[in-house]
Each structure stands twice: as structure tokens, then as C-alpha cells.
Amino acid sequence: MNIIEIQVSEELKGERIDKVLSTYENDWSRTQVQQWIKDQLVKVNEKVIKTNYKCQLNDAIVVNIPDPEILDVVAEEMNLDIYYEDADVLIVNKPKGMVVHPAPGHLNGTLVNGLMAHCKDLSGINGILRPGIVHRIDKDTSGLLMVAKNDMAHESLVNQLVNKTVTRKYKAIVHGVILHDNGTIDAPIGRHKQDRQSMTVTNVSSKDAVTHFRVLERFNDFTFVECQLETGRTHQIRVHMKYIGFPLVGDPKYGPKKTLDINGQALHAGVLGFIHPRSKEYLEFEAPLPTEFLDVMEQIKINR
Structure with missing residues (x-):
């Protein structure tokens, strides 16, 4: 373990400890520094502090840099x-x-x-x-x-996700016929009280979750939709579509037991767009539907 000692100067006083340390070394990311603080590897004046601690003039900071795993x-x-x-x-x-x-x-x-x-x-x-x-x-x-x-x-892309500026569009096939051409599902998602491996719409220990959808094609008993994520919670599209009564085809966790046999939910992350961390240029990519997804679409069309 490498030990670094830093004394807070006049120009650094009043700054958060994580900001001070992340600017001290180019190789230290703010996320990494915050984890060191949580692991009590950073002390100020021989005391454990929190990430929001504001440095004072002449504070003695000691950083115990862990050995690489x-x-x-x-x-x-x-x-x-x-x-x-x-x-x-x-x-x-x-x-x-x-x-x-x-x-x-x-x-x-x-x-x-x-x-x-x-x-x-x-x-x-x-x-x-x-x-x-x-x-x-x-x-x-x-x-x-x-x-x-x-x-x-990494930090740039995570910040874009947090700030909801990343474009994420998914294609999905759901049970039932959605009559609205488009809509927005704004419902908080948290861990299921009885089944800890599942997520659900709940106000208990939940996080805000927003999904926008639009209908691409309707069939007798199914609907082909595009879902755009505003937030990115665990199983968000799967949980939200079930919540409004249109669970994903093939979903073993949130869908009906009698569904099309496709070994897992019919869901494809087709469009991804973001600001490049270095060039600041907006980049967007699109991946076509995979063969197994197209096979399910064909099966539905034949049977309608």
C-alpha cells in the first residue's frame, strides 16, 4: 500500500475532499477517490471523513492507496x-x-x-x-x-446516464394490443418485497423510473413497440410494460406462463447515442433486430 500525504493550501480550502484529491493526481478519478474515502483509506488530521468534507487551510490529508487487485x-x-x-x-x-x-x-x-x-x-x-x-x-x-x-x-459516460442525456431505444414484442400510439410510464421501481430477485413498481425503497413507448405495429394478440429509456433501472422496460398490462413476450420473470417459446424476453437494445467523452461529438449507433427476434415476428404474422 502506497501512502501519500498532502497539506491543504490557501487555494484549496473550502473545496470538497473528493474534488481536491481527484485534481491532485491525473490518474485519480473522482469515483475512485470517493470509494477510497468510503473504505476509510483517506484521513484528514488523523480522522476518517466523508466525501462531502470541505477542506480547511493546513489540513493534513493522508491517502492510503491500495495495491492493485x-x-x-x-x-x-x-x-x-x-x-x-x-x-x-x-x-x-x-x-x-x-x-x-x-x-x-x-x-x-x-x-x-x-x-x-x-x-x-x-x-x-x-x-x-x-x-x-x-x-x-x-x-x-x-x-x-x-x-x-x-x-x-467511464466518468463521462456515467454522468451522461445520470443526467439522462444518453439515447437508449429498445424494440420489444408485448402481449396484448396497445390502443394508444404512444405513451409514457412514470412509475418508481424497487425490489419486490417477497421475491428479492425481482423488481416491481412500488413507493417503498424505490427509485424514479420513466419509460416512453410508441407502437410500431399491431397484431391480433401482440404489439411491436419501441421503448425509450429516460432512466435505467434494473429490468425497467420489463417491469413497466407488465405494470400497464402488456408484459414482454417470452419474459420468464414478468410475463405470463403461456407465452411464445423464445427462451427469454423479446427485447433488443437497438439504438445507442451519447456525447463522446473526448471529442464532445454526438455519436449514435443502431443495431438491426437479431435473427431470433425476426423469427418471432414472422411467427406472429403467420398466425394472425
Whole structure:
């Protein structure tokens, strides 16, 4: 463990401790510094402080920089569908059935394993199991994901998600015929009280969640829709569409038991747009519907 000692000067007094430290070293991201503070690796005048502590003149700051964790996730060669890549970001089209990142008991075959073989420079903000991962989509959801190749890019992309400036449009097939051409679902989402592995619309320990949808095509018993996320809560589209009475086709958790047999929800993250962290240019990408999704569409059309 490396120990750094800093004394607060006149120009730094009154500034938050996380801002002071993130500007002290170019390699220290603010998110990383905040985690060190939470882990009590930062002390001011020999006392543990919080991230919002405002520095005083001549404060003695001691930072105990932890040793780098040894990455025990194995790189695996995969035929990744890369849509864009530069020194800062990478856009990948994840296939249905692939888990985004490793978890205890599931360390192989994930997107992260493939990314580690594809490129060695991934941001470390999310730790050894989720290098580069800025946001996720469910295992059985296909589509586009942003990957950060350094901490600067990671922080920029996360801030854009927080500020709701990232464009995220999904295509989905739902049970039932939606009569409105478009609509907005504004309903908070939290952990289900009885089933802790599921999410639900609730006012208890929940977070705001907003989904906009528009109808693309109607069938006898199904509707093809585009959903645009304003927020990005766990299972948001799946939970919201169930909430208004139109659960996703094939959804094993939130859909009806009698549904089309497609091994997971008919949901595809087709459009992804964001401001590039370095160039500040708006970039937008679109991935076509995968074959299995088109097969379900064809099956519905034949039977209507």
C-alpha cells in the first residue's frame, strides 16, 4: 500500500475532499477517490471523513492507496460484434444469452471475458469483475452497450446516464394490443418485497423510473413497440410494460406462463447515442433486430 500525504493550501480550502484529491493526481478519478474515502483509506488530521468534507487551510490529508487487485477473470477469445472503437470507448452488440459481466460462480463466457481478450485497456472503476462496464443489459436482452477504456471516459459516460442525456431505444414484442400510439410510464421501481430477485413498481425503497413507448405495429394478440429509456433501472422496460398490462413476450420473470417459446424476453437494445467523452461529438449507433427476434415476428404474422 502506497501512502501519500498532502497539506491543504490557501487555494484549496473550502473545496470538497473528493474534488481536491481527484485534481491532485491525473490518474485519480473522482469515483475512485470517493470509494477510497468510503473504505476509510483517506484521513484528514488523523480522522476518517466523508466525501462531502470541505477542506480547511493546513489540513493534513493522508491517502492510503491500495495495491492493485490481481485480475482473476480470464480473457477469452470471442467473435465480438464491435460497432465502434477508439482509445476511449467501445460499442459492442451483445448477443442474446450472453451475461455482461462475471459474478461469483459464473466467471467464464461473459462479455467481459471477451472484452479482456479484445483489448487490454479497460477502465477499472467498477473493479475486477466489471472492467469497462458502464451500463448493463439483461442476459436474454440483445443489443448495444457502451464500454469505457479508461476512467475519464467511464466518468463521462456515467454522468451522461445520470443526467439522462444518453439515447437508449429498445424494440420489444408485448402481449396484448396497445390502443394508444404512444405513451409514457412514470412509475418508481424497487425490489419486490417477497421475491428479492425481482423488481416491481412500488413507493417503498424505490427509485424514479420513466419509460416512453410508441407502437410500431399491431397484431391480433401482440404489439411491436419501441421503448425509450429516460432512466435505467434494473429490468425497467420489463417491469413497466407488465405494470400497464402488456408484459414482454417470452419474459420468464414478468410475463405470463403461456407465452411464445423464445427462451427469454423479446427485447433488443437497438439504438445507442451519447456525447463522446473526448471529442464532445454526438455519436449514435443502431443495431438491426437479431435473427431470433425476426423469427418471432414472422411467427406472429403467420398466425394472425
